[in-house]
Every structure is written in structure tokens, then in C-alpha cells.
Amino acid sequence: MKLFWRIVDLIVGGIFVYAGAIKALDPVQFANDIDNYKTMPWFISVRLAFYLPWLEIFCGLALIFRFLYRGGLSILTALIAVFIGATIAAKIRGLDITCGCFGHASQHWSFPQHLAVDLVILTGLLVLSFKVASGNRPQNAV
Amino acid sequence: MKLRAVREGLLLVALACLPAIGEGIYFRDKISWQSSIPASELITADQARSWGDGAIWVDARPDEEFARDHVPGAFSLNEDHWNELLPQFLPNWSPEKKVVVYCSAESCNAARDVAKRLRDEAQLKNVFVLQGGWEEWVKKNR
Numbered sequence: 001m002k003l004f005w006r007i008v009d010l011i012v013g014g015i016f017v018y019a020g021a022i023k024a025l026d027p028v029q030f031a032n033d034i035d036n037y038k039t040m041p042w043f044i045s046v047r048l049a050f051y052l053p054w055l056e057i058f059c060g061l062a063l064i065f066r067f068l069y070r071g072g073l074s075i076l077t078a079l080i081a082v083f084i085g086a087t088i089a090a091k092i093r094g095l096d097i098t099c100g101c102f103g104h105a106s107q108h109w110s111f112p113q114h115l116a117v118d119l120v121i122l123t124g125l126l127v128l129s130f131k132v133a134s135g136n137r138p139q140n141a142v
Numbered sequence: 143m144k145l146r147a148v149r150e151g152l153l154l155v156a157l158a159c160l161p162a163i164g165e166g167i168y169f170r171d172k173i174s175w176q177s178s179i180p181a182s183e184l185i186t187a188d189q190a191r192s193w194g195d196g197a198i199w200v201d202a203r204p205d206e207e208f209a210r211d212h213v214p215g216a217f218s219l220n221e222d223h224w225n226e227l228l229p230q231f232l233p234n235w236s237p238e239k240k241v242v243v244y245c246s247a248e249s250c251n252a253a254r255d256v257a258k259r260l261r262d263e264a265q266l267k268n269v270f271v272l273q274g275g276w277e278e279w280v281k282k283n284r
Contacts (some may be wrong), residue, residue: 005222024161042174047166050165051158051159053162054165055155061155070147071152075154095205
């Protein structure tokens, strides 16, 4: 069972490290992707575009290496929840946007595809959070 | 346990600042920090008008808005019908002319996106975005 949870850590953490790295490589494009949501002015979008990818990478690494595990888990859960909310809000407002969550790889995903992937990731994070809260793991987390 | 998660989360938030600041410094001259369109690519309605026949106007708004009203002589070129509209526009372009792209208002992104595609895909030079868009043009000309 321990191995199973370790694999879940690696998959979820790996997804965020990958997603963060892609965006960190092209912050200008990510700034445009954030701007497309039309929820904040450009000067905030562009600063977030430089910051959020690194936050994702560090939190993903926290899950992979079980270092600052609980903090990483909490932040990633909050990030994905906010992102799901923003995606749904954008859809309701009729904005036809690319999420930018996985760089160009996700450029042509449909809204249901975005939502499905995000919900799967959120479920993984919530399950890990539940396991931590119930005291089952991680025993060696810092 | 919650306190621990908060403490770890704050540490991750702070850690992520370091590479973000570094990347921001690296990109400081490669990105526009105050507007999604670099100042060198923006043009005011007065400047564009002063170009007279030396300017080609491109309307990046949806077809129905273009049909309702548009800048006299403007070509419709939006991303919804890019493949059909681009071949109609290109024969009217010549290297000595300046292209002025506009969308509905200051807050729309269509003009920025069309201008980018004209530069990247059609390899056009001297492509500018009208500051304030159609709204501003109407204020100045009607």
C-alpha cells in the first residue's frame, strides 16, 4: 500500500513539475494565457506568469521528495481549485480561451478535457491530503 | 498539523520567489510589464490617421460586428475565419504600407493576437495595434 501512495505522489508531483517547467520556459505566452481570462490587469498577470510556474515546480518537487510535503500539498490543492473555478467562470462568461496549463500541449484541448484533467488531479491531491490528515502518511515528511 | 502545513507552505511560497525574480530580471527587456502589447507596437488613432493612405486597416472583431460598422476601407481579418480571410487581405498589402489592427476596445485581445499572427505567420512588418480599438476610433472620428 505504501508503494501505491508513493506512486500517486510521484505522478501528481511530476505533473506539476512538468506543467510548471513548460510555463517557466515561456513566461510571455503564459502571461498572455492568464490575461485571456480577463480577471486581472496585465501588470498582475505578467508578474504571476513569472511566479506561478516556479511555485508549481517547487510544490511538485515537495511531493516527489517528501520535503515540505504538507505545504506543497496544500498549495497545489488551492492552486488547482482556483484554476478550476477560473476555467468554469471563463466558460460561463463565454470566453473561448486556451488554459495554458500544459503550454502548447494543451492548446487544443476542449473545455470538458480541461475540466476532466483538472478534476482528476484535484481528486489525487484531495486523496493525498486525506491520507495525511488521517495520519497514515508520510511518516518521513519534513 | 495545520500550522505545519502553513509554515511549510509559506516557505515554498518564499522559495519560489527566488527563481521567479531571477527569470524576471533575465526577461526584463523582453516583455512589456505595463501592457500586454509593447509600446512600440501600439499606435494612437491620431497617429494612424496621420498615415492616411499609407495605412491598411484590419478589423479583428467578429464578422457580425464588422458587418455592423467598421473603419472605412478596413479589411475584416479575425481568428474565427483566419484561413478564408487572410488570402483576401494579403493582395492588398504592400511592404511600404503600415498595418493597423483594431478590435472592440482597450480590453480586447483579438487585435493583439491577429497582429501577432500577421507578424509570425504572414511575415508582415510594420504591424501595429490601435490603442483603444474601435471604441477610440469612433470617439475621434464620429
